[in-house]
Amino acid sequence: MLLRKSCWAIGMGWLLAWCLCLGQPAAQALTLEDVSRQAKTLAEKPFEPNRGIPDALRSSLTPTREQSSFDQYGIRFKPEATLWAGKPSSFRLQLFHPGLYYDRVVRLFEINEKGSQPIPFHKEWFEYGSPALADQVPVDLGYAGFKLFYGLYQHEPLNEVASFVGASYFRAIGQEQWWGSSARGVAINTALPSGEEYPYFISHYLVQPGSNDKEAVVYSLLNGPSITGAYQFVIAPGKSTVMDVEARLFLREGVTKLGLAPLTSMFLYGENTLERRPLGMLPEIHDADGLLIAYRHGEWLWRPLSNPQRLNIDAFMADNPVGFGLLQRDRVYDHYLDQEFQYQKRPSVWVAPHGYWGKGHVELVQIPSDADVNDNVVAYFVPEQQPKPGEPLVLSYRLDWTKDEVVPAELAHTTNTLVRQDGDLEHFLVMFQGGELEKLAPDAAVDIVLRAMPSGEPVAGAKVAHDANTNAWKLEFSVPRKNNGDIKEIRAFLARGSQVLTETWSYVP
DSSP, rough: OOOTTTOOOOOOOHHHHHHHHHOOOGGOOOHHHHHHHHHHHHHTTTOOOOOOHHHHHHHHHOOOSSTTTOOTTEEEEHHHGOTTSSOOOOOOEEEEOOTTBSSSOEEEEETTTTEEEEEOOGGEEEEEEEEHHHSOOOOOBSSSSEEEEOOTTTOOOOOEEEEEESSEEEEETTTTTOSEEEESSEEEEETTTTBBOEEEEEEEEEEETTTTTTEEEEEEEEEOEEEEEEEEEEOOSSSSSSEEEEOOOOOOOOOOOEEEEEEOOOOOEEETTTSSOOOTSSSSSEEEOOOEOOTTSOOOOEEEOOOSSOOOEEEEEEESSSSSEEOOOOGGGGGGGTTTTGGGOOOEEEEESSSOSSEEEEEEEEOOOSSSTSSOOOEEEEEHHHHHHSSEEEEEEEEESSSSSSSSSBBEEEEEEEEEETTEEEEEEEEESSSGGGGTTTTOOEEEOOOOOTTTOOTTTOOEEETTTTTEEEEEEEHHHHHHGGOEEEEEEEEEETTEEEEEEEEOO
16 A cells, blocks of 8 residues: 555665765756766666664654644654755755654755755754654764745745655645645556555755745655656745656666656545545545546546545556646535645646657556555556666656646536445436536536447436536436446536537546
8 A cells, every 4th residue: 555654765874975986066067967967877786775764763653643744753853943044045944854654864965155065964953752762863864855945925934835755755735735645756666466666866956045036946866676867846836836847767677667757645535435434524535536637639537536445547548648637626625624634725736748758648546545644546657668778768747736727717627526326326416617618508508428438338318407506517327336237437528519518527437
């Protein structure tokens, strides 16, 4: 099972010697190409796993539901130790302590007008839950990752806007958002019987922003048994926080499945869940409620998420996609009733590729889960062709952490997917809202395009009607339950003649 707090980072030992041999690029010369050369050199050598952290930092710390996924349980960074405070910088920097799931350390470098210097570990920068725990922390331990702060609102304290910690995980938020879905540098062999490989960032180079800078730049070096990589992140916080990502990946050897621009999220249950509500006092619990894919031919496809009884993997053919993402569309507090965790504020995360990504598919992995601390949803792009070992795979894309709707303004989007079982039938109520559909008269004629896959046969008995209370349009129909029929998937959209009015709704009954 994938854990949101699954952690791989890296220790100091062998990497310190390796860095001394390679040398560190000077501040004024540091570019993505400099880090790419490090990644290429690393890929030409056998993978050497590093040492981990002391056992006490793993076994003595226990997470609870009340703690966010990136909290350090029992260990806290002291606010007064914040880096870049008192300096001419628009950002602030705090550091994560290794422990629990963060069981390896990453080397951090600060780049400023003086050049590139490592950020040494300072034990006194942290508060420890007990003196006994503090005594077992080596003085040269190192860090697990970092978090950036920026002023999202005028005349208020700076806000945490981005975190990089654990394996190649990172995440961000914008205005009026709450921590939710995460991204990763790369996904290797996800959901395969052979087991997933977790490459991890071993170094981050943080460029100190100036006093008027609205972006932060981070260069990162990735390492794993099968792959290395160099990354440049340009992070622009705001109403929606945007990350422009440039990457160079180098395979040590071929892998079975290469997942690019991976996203991870949590879906425990929602309005479409028929069974298994482990924390059933709350109506819904999820960080995202659907996968959205934008195709080059103009179609937008929405797949509501689920918490399946068994591992579920879906592949959506999407050559050179316009974009894909895990979205949290339900923004109504009453649908969650969780004042502490504010699920209605979780950001949608949208991947917008730059350049030509080639043939491939978007893969959605959904893993059975009974706890909201597990990230049990993964989505990524799988290219049809992998580069040969040693050849760079050049990747460029934008990540939007947003509460805004992503589909074009002229298209209506899915707002609700309600499901009910009745004997051998499943009954569906799908609601569409927005776009040109919203402008139609309540009694306008609207065409239903509703088909059962893989046969493509139309589904009989469907009806659509306008809802005056929400100005949405409700599509209702029934199909045989999956274990009693041959239906593998249902797809539906609304149209008016040749004009498509909605995105395509896709569901596995």
